[in-house]
Amino acid sequence: MVKVRFIVRDINTKAPIKDALIQLNGFKVTTDEKGVAEIEIPEGTYTIVVTAKGYEPYKIESISITEPITITVDLAPSYVFLIRF
Amino acid sequence: MSKYAKAYSVLERWKKHLLNIPGVKAVGITHINCNPTIAVIVESEDVVKYLPSSIEGVPVAYRVSKFRLFLERLLYTSPAFRSARVRPVPGGVGISSTKTLGGTFTCTVYDLKTSEKYGLSCNHVLAFWFGPVKKAEIGEPVIQPPKAYGGTEEDRIGSLFKVVPIEEDKENIVDAALFKPDDPAILDDYILDIGELEGWSHPLVGMEVRKSGLSTGTTHGIVTVTNATVKVVVEIEGKERVFTFTDVCLASATKGRMGYYGDSGSPVCEIGRAYIVGILFAGDEETGDIAFFPIKNVIKELNVSPVKERTPVYAKEEKTKFLATIGAVGSGIALTGLFTFVAEKKGK
Numbered sequence: 158m159v160k161v162r163f164i165v166r167d168i169n170t171k172a173p174i175k176d177a178l179i180q181l182n183g184f185k186v187t188t189d190e191k192g193v194a195e196i197e198i199p200e201g202t203y204t205i206v207v208t209a210k211g212y213e214p215y216k217i218e219s220i221s222i223t224e225p226i227t228i229t230v231d232l233a234p235s236y237v238f239l240i241r242f
Numbered sequence: 243m244s245k246y247a248k249a250y251s252v253l254e255r256w257k258k259h260l261l262n263i264p265g266v267k268a269v270g271i272t273h274i275n276c277n278p279t280i281a282v283i284v285e286s287e288d289v290v291k292y293l294p295s296s297i298e299g300v301p302v303a304y305r306v307s308k309f310r311l312f313l314e315r316l317l318y319t320s321p322a323f324r325s326a327r328v329r330p331v332p333g334g335v336g337i338s339s340t341k342t343l344g345g346t347f348t349c350t351v352y353d354l355k356t357s358e359k360y361g362l363s364c365n366h367v368l369a370f371w372f373g374p375v376k377k378a379e380i381g382e383p384v385i386q387p388p389k390a391y392g393g394t395e396e397d398r399i400g401s402l403f404k405v406v407p408i409e410e411d412k413e414n415i416v417d418a419a420l421f422k423p424d425d426p427a428i429l430d431d432y433i434l435d436i437g438e439l440e441g442w443s444h445p446l447v448g449m450e451v452r453k454s455g456l457s458t459g460t461t462h463g464i465v466t467v468t469n470a471t472v473k474v475v476v477e478i479e480g481k482e483r484v485f486t487f488t489d490v491c492l493a494s495a496t497k498g499r500m501g502y503y504g505d506s507g508s509p510v511c512e513i514g515r516a517y518i519v520g521i522l523f524a525g526d527e528e529t530g531d532i533a534f535f536p537i538k539n540v541i542k543e544l545n546v547s548p549v550k551e552r553t554p555v556y557a558k559e560e561k562t563k564f565l566a567t568i569g570a571v572g573s574g575i576a577l578t579g580l581f582t583f584v585a586e587k588k589g590k
Contacts, residue, residue: 180263183262187292206259208259208293209292210291214256235295235301236296237295237296239294239304240274241305241306242272242279242303
């Protein structure tokens, strides 16, 4: 198992983003108020997807994770509001 | 690339990831302020914090709804004439096999090659072939009224003929099955409150539709989402399993609810003309929203047509255009005559 640490921030202000959902294939974890999330996963190749309200999602395809790593993701804010229909 | 093509391609790239967000039930395309928008159906407001507001510049909108198949929980709210024995059998009344509880008879359909007559409804209404489970085998008697409303083998109208199985590990495009009537005359081409079908068309966002079903009768609504991929939870042998349906449309009632348990199989038709657009197969018991698959997928999967006269729809449209042209030309001649008359009068 490998420990992966994520830091999710606003691309412009570098402010931490709380409640960002990080998907690594079938694994999921959410960030705390510091924009940080940690998860232990088996070594392997992953597609990482980060989503958060108010931001464009972010995807990293086919990243090989074999040792502990910290990944910083800067999300770009959306210029539209999420609306209910 | 047009904004529509872009929205569809963005949805295709991201739908798997959106559906993996816990609590997301469906994703598709809707239109908001004339812009194609990615629609995300969530089971509660708690999920909203994980949803992006836009994806690659395409706006995202959400709706709270819990989609389930409308099955196995008939509430006996059906109007008497839809749950009673009726011959010949029109679309919109209750049917089942002897191994299933019941749902709605969609309509009579005709084999595209032989023109042979069959009856159409949902797989889960007539057969229930879900994953490893098959409640009814080919040849099983189909009865009207349905078993849930007291139907027995004495009410037999035909036998199960063809079923499109629903699998767990693929994207299903229909929930449909055919039965062969014992006597072709036992099936009516008429659908209750809709009439005899004149054609079929494809559902679009904003289209006004009506459905004719066993439990809630005839209800009206608006198509809100198309091209949706929906995760439907079905309890099989005491265990909840998730089945995925794609190319699904969602509709909401203009007043009250659009559908309920027992309405599965209901024909969903245009308002204003007897054109079928799809077949209801699932919905949300709280909001009354419905999910239906387009009729074109049934035509493709089962090689049947919902209209006896296999004149292509465009031919009818051409006829209408021709009549409109004649009308316009006629009006033109009349107006020219009138103007000539007025001009002559003025000349005097």
